[in-house]
Amino acid sequence: MKLALQLGYWGADPIAEAPALVAAAELNGFDAVFTAESWGSDAYTPLAWWGAATERVRLGTAVAQISARPPTALAMHALTLDHLCGGRHIIGLGVSGPQVVEGWYGQPFAKPLARTREYVDIVRQVLARQAPVVSSGPHYRLPYPADAPGSTGLGRSLKPITHPLRADIPIWLGAEGPKNVAQTAEIADGWLAVFYSLSLADRYEQWLAEGFARPGARRRRDDFEVAAGAQVVITDDVAAAVDRYRPSTALYVGGMGAKGTNFHAELYTRMGYGDEVAEIGRLFLAGKKAEAIAAVPDEMVRETMLVGTAEEVRAQIKQWEAAGVGMLMVTARDVATIEQLAALV
Known part of the structure; x- marks a missing residue:
């Protein structure tokens, strides 16, 4: 089992302890460090800034949102960072949700699977640098058609000026639903599993197998990376740890989306918490945040956690493996936890 430090995105302020955490991750044998973005801090600037002090760990985005940048711009970020870190970058991409895509980026959310497929294809064209980049769309058209609204007709196909260090920078995709996970297995090098659950492990493998079986699939199961985000807490007080993460479970299930459109809620429903998800969503959308948090049962929080004594957590890690x-992408926020986790694996 590999370990990765998930720094995530910032809240109201930057993560003050991040340099010490990154240093500890590198010193203690973590495989990678990841950053994320929502509608505040971006994923690439902190990754480059903190990653400049590293020599070994891989540096990844988990995730960079595809609506935040045209695919050629994302590829520019990626090839630049990959040069600067000596070939240690992992491109992690995700579609976000309609509230963010349409409300923050002003882009249409429709057809996220098709948009992802086109996006990845264009990024790979840039990194390959074998020919000028072209795309017939319909979501990303390169060059912009001469007969399209507002076009000057002067657009031309281009190759990147800078030669990428690696044509095969790994691309991992964040995915939650069966179709998205299957497509990830087909076109990507790894899967970023946001809320991994052992109760769905067999179904996850079925979805992945469907993608690997498609004609032209990029990889096989044995050379495909599955990275699961998880809260890992070593403690004798499991109840306190569950209480600490109950609000975030309520937020993602009830508040990170609109009524009828919340991918996290759909995932927890697949885990068997349909009634609880409905009640949490009803309360959250009614503005009853405290009641929504209280409605989250302990077992629902523990579904995506590894928690207990060191020996109990070690056993749980073996189950996930x-x-x-x-x-395991862990959200440790102190050096001691990083050292404890490293000792477990």
């Missing part, structure tokens, strides 16, 4: 997880 046996189920197909190759990397």
Whole structure:
């Protein structure tokens, strides 16, 4: 099992302890460090800034939102960072949700699977640098058609000026639903599993297998990376740890989306918490945040956590590894926790 430090995105302020955490991750054998973005801090600037002090760990985005940048711009970020870190970058991409895509980026959210497929194809064209980049769309058209609204007709196909260090920078995709996970297996090099659950492990493998079986699939299961985000807490007080993360479970299930359109809620429903999800969503959308948090049962929080004594957590890690997880992306916020986790694996 590999370990990765997930720094995530910032809240109201930057993560003050990040340099010490990154240094500890590198010193203690973590495989990678990841950053994320929502509608505040971006994913690439902190990754480059903090990553400049590293020599070994891989540096990834988990995730960079595809609506935040045209695919050629994302490829520019990626090839630049990959040069600067000596070939240690992982491109992690995700579609976000309609509230963010349409409300923050002013882009249409429709057809996220098709948009992702086109986006990845264009990024790979840039990194390959074998020919000028072209795309017939319909979501990303390169060059912009001469007969399209507002076009000057002067657009031309281009190759990147800078030669990428690696044509095969790995691309990992964040995915939650069966179609998205299957497409990830087909076109990507790894899967960023946001809320991994052992109760769904067999279904995850079925979805992945469907993608690997498609004609032209990029990889096979044995050379494909599965990275699961998880709260890992070593403690004798499991109840306190569950209480600490109950609000975030309520937020993602009830508040990170609109009524009828919340991918996290759909995932927890697949886990078997349909009634609880409905009640949490009803309360959250009614503005009853405290009641929504109280409605989250302990077992629902623990579904995506590894928690207990050191020996109990070690046993849980082995269960996740046996189920197909190759990397745990942990959100440690102190050096001691990083050292404890490193000792477990």
